[in-house]
Amino acid sequence: MTKERLISLDVFRGFTILLMTIVNNPGSWDSIYPPLEHAEWNGCTPTDLVFPFFVFIMGTAIPFAMPHKQFDFAVFNKIIVRSLRIFCLGLFLNYFNRIELFGIEGISILILRLVITFSVAFALLGKFSPKIKTYLVSGILVILLFLAYSQIEEYKDVRIPGVLQRIGIVYFFASILYLKTTQKIQLLVAVAIVLTYWILMAFVPVPGFGVANFEKGTNLAAWLDNSVLNGHLWSYSKTWDPEGILSTLPAIATGILGMFIGQILNLQIPKMEIAKKTGIIGVVLVILGLIWNSVFPINKSLWTSSYVLYTAGLAILILTFLYYIIEIANYKKWTKLFLIWGVNPMIVFFFSGIIPRTLNAITVQNPENKTEQISLQNYFYTVDIKPFFSNPMNASLAFALIYALFWSLILWILYKNRLIFKV
Numbered sequence: 001m002t003k004e005r006l007i008s009l010d011v012f013r014g015f016t017i018l019l020m021t022i023v024n025n026p027g028s029w030d031s032i033y034p035p036l037e038h039a040e041w042n043g044c045t046p047t048d049l050v051f052p053f054f055v056f057i058m059g060t061a062i063p064f065a066m067p068h069k070q071f072d073f074a075v076f077n078k079i080i081v082r083s084l085r086i087f088c089l090g091l092f093l094n095y096f097n098r099i100e101l102f103g104i105e106g107i108s109i110l111i112l113r114l115v116i117t118f119s120v121a122f123a124l125l126g127k128f129s130p131k132i133k134t135y136l137v138s139g140i141l142v143i144l145l146f147l148a149y150s151q152i153e154e155y156k157d158v159r160i161p162g163v164l165q166r167i168g169i170v171y172f173f174a175s176i177l178y179l180k181t182t183q184k185i186q187l188l189v190a191v192a193i194v195l196t197y198w199i200l201m202a203f204v205p206v207p208g209f210g211v212a213n214f215e216k217g218t219n220l221a222a223w224l225d226n227s228v229l230n231g232h233l234w235s236y237s238k239t240w241d242p243e244g245i246l247s248t249l250p251a252i253a254t255g256i257l258g259m260f261i262g263q264i265l266n267l268q269i270p271k272m273e274i275a276k277k278t279g280i281i282g283v284v285l286v287i288l289g290l291i292w293n294s295v296f297p298i299n300k301s302l303w304t305s306s307y308v309l310y311t312a313g314l315a316i317l318i319l320t321f322l323y324y325i326i327e328i329a330n331y332k333k334w335t336k337l338f339l340i341w342g343v344n345p346m347i348v349f350f351f352s353g354i355i356p357r358t359l360n361a362i363t364v365q366n367p368e369n370k371t372e373q374i375s376l377q378n379y380f381y382t383v384d385i386k387p388f389f390s391n392p393m394n395a396s397l398a399f400a401l402i403y404a405l406f407w408s409l410i411l412w413i414l415y416k417n418r419l420i421f422k423v
Contacts, residue, residue, distance in 0.1 A: 005343075006265065008322040009060060011335050012315075014342030016053045021352050021407060023047045027381040027399030031392035036400075041216060042297040044310065051163060051300070052254050052311035053318075054345075058167060059174050059258025060319070063266050071179040077130060083172035084137045085124045085423045089350050090164025091144050092120050096357050100154045110361050117354055125347070125421050148232060160232040161225075161243040164349065166251055174255035183263055186256055193253040194305035198296050200246070201304070214297060214304070221246040221302060242301040250303045257285070257312040261319070271328045278320045285313030337408065340415040347414075347421040348407060 023036045035046045066075075099113045123136045147155040177186055201220055202212055209218040216222070222240030225233055233241040264277055289298065289310025298307045325331050341348065359377035366372035367383055374382070381399050389395035414420070 006064060006327070007332060007335060007339065008319065008326040009057065009064070009265075010342035011326065011338040012053075012319050012322055012342070013057045013345055014338030014340065016050055016057060017345045017348055018338065018341045018404060019046070020050045020054070021348065021404050022397075022400045023050065025352070025356060025400045025403045027385055027396035028392065031396040033393050033397060036397070038300060041301070042214075042299050044298050044300065044307070048300040049311055049314060052251075052303075052307070053315050055167060055170055055251055055254045056258035056261075056312055056315040058171055059255035059260075060262035060265070062171075062175055062178050062259050063262040066175070066179065067266065069179050074130070075179070076176075077134065079172060079175045081130070081133050081137055082423055083168045083175075084141055085133075086168035086171060086346075087165045088120075088137060088140050088144065089124055089346070089423065090162040090166075090168065091160065092117070092140075093164070093350065093353050093357075094159040094162060095144060095147070095155070096354060097361060098154045098158055107362075110358065113361075114354075114358065121350065125423060157231050157235075159234060159241070160229055161234070161241045161245075163243060166243045166248050169248055170252050170255040173252050174259050177256065178259050183260060186260055190253040190256040190260075193249055193256075194308055197246070197250045197253075198292075198305045201302070202296060214299065214302060216240070216301075219302065247301070247303040250305055250308045253305075253308050254303075254312055257308070258315070261316055265323070271323070275320055275324050275328060278316055278323070282313045282316030282320055285309045285316065287313075289313055340408065340411040343420050344411055344414055346423050348411065352403075352407060 026032050026036070037045060038047050039045050096113060096117065099116060100109065120140060123140060128136065148158050148160060150156075177189060181189070201214065204212055204220055206212060206218060206220050206223050208223065213219055217237065217239050219240075221244055224246045225241045225244035226239045228245060229241065233239065233244070261278055261281070264274060264281075267274060286309070289306045289308070289312075292306035292309060296304050296306045298304060298310055300307060326335060356377055359380070360375040362376040363373040364376055364379050366374040367379070381395070385399045385402070386392070386395045389398060
């Protein structure tokens with residue numbers, strides 16, 4: 001933590017990861033306030049902003065992490081290893097509840113899963129020499145992909161795409177683009193991506209379905225997912241994936257836009273001038289996104305081009321506001337909560353997903369129906385939270401807030417001890 005950081009960017013990251021933790025961990029998925037749910041298909045709720053904000057912030061951080069734009073084999077190796085580490089963390093999350101060994105069941109298999117989880121996390125998050133990192137990451141990736149395509153019953157339909165997998169891919173391409181091109185080229189690439197994606201989705205006929213469309217399961221992105229990753233897609237859809245192949249292309253544009261703003265924030269000009277520049281860009285992108293929405297609807301699952309512009313514009317406006325309040329007005333007293341979340345995002349993302357999976361793997365007797373078994377997480381909610389609220393939505397939200405408080409305590413301890421876990 002000795003390296004100087006842009007506090008406003010850390011705060012924005014912290015706010016985003018905190019919101020992600022809350023929306024991903026309700027007490028009951030049947031009792032959620034509408035703003036804390038994803039849009040059914042087209043449209044954008046506050047929850048639909050979390051993922052693009054995280055991708056945007058990652059892009060913004062690239063110029064701060066690599067200010068000298070030096071590119072050689074060592075730098076390239078560092079980028080690709082980091083990308084694969086992020087990818088492997090996400091892929092392993094999809095494997096957690098699938099880990100089986102020699103017929104072990106009950107608490108024994110749960111302990112085994114946790115041991116393997118901490119081993120994988122140590123291998124991917126630990127501090128090793130570049131050579132050792134390369135070997136570890138390559139080995140874990142090969143094992144995970146081998147299991148996915150080995151026809152072993154437990155793994156034959158494990159999901160390959162995911163949030164962290166997409167973030168790893170975006171980081172790789174955005175970093176290379178940053179080091180090898182100018183800002184003008186970067187913007188041209190982003191424009192080319194969103195236009196190409198729109199043309200593909202809006203005008204290319206979909207094999208087996210006919211005319212181009214933006215509907216669930218019948219669009220070009222869904223066809224490509226099902227053709228290439230058949231059997232390894234999101235379990236709720238089966239035939240398409242919200243983090244699929246083609247829709248990752250415009251996500252790269254989101255990262256590039258974040259990277260572009262990061263370079264503006266690094267300019268050696270008055271801070272007020274920086275805020276004016278970013279504010280104008282943010283307003284323009286929001287307006288363009290809303291205009292494009294009329295022909296290419298804002299849609300998170302498809303990561304449409306209008307969604308890229310709209311969410312990037314909102315991210316820029318929020319970051320500009322935080323930049324003004326924190327970096328220009330120097331009002332920082334309120335930032336501590338978000339800072340402790342913002343400096344350790346990856347460990348939250350990974351282990352905040354492992355904990356619910358672990359609690360859901362343990363079953364106990366349902367106190368409301370003695371003949372049923374429910375997960376330990378559901379038990380905590382039913383016994384310790386739900387009875388205190390007459391409104392089930394309030395109870396569900398309270399569970400999520402308590403879980404966020406639990407993580408706040410952990411992150412505070414890490415922050416006070418100057419422990420940052422980087423991929």
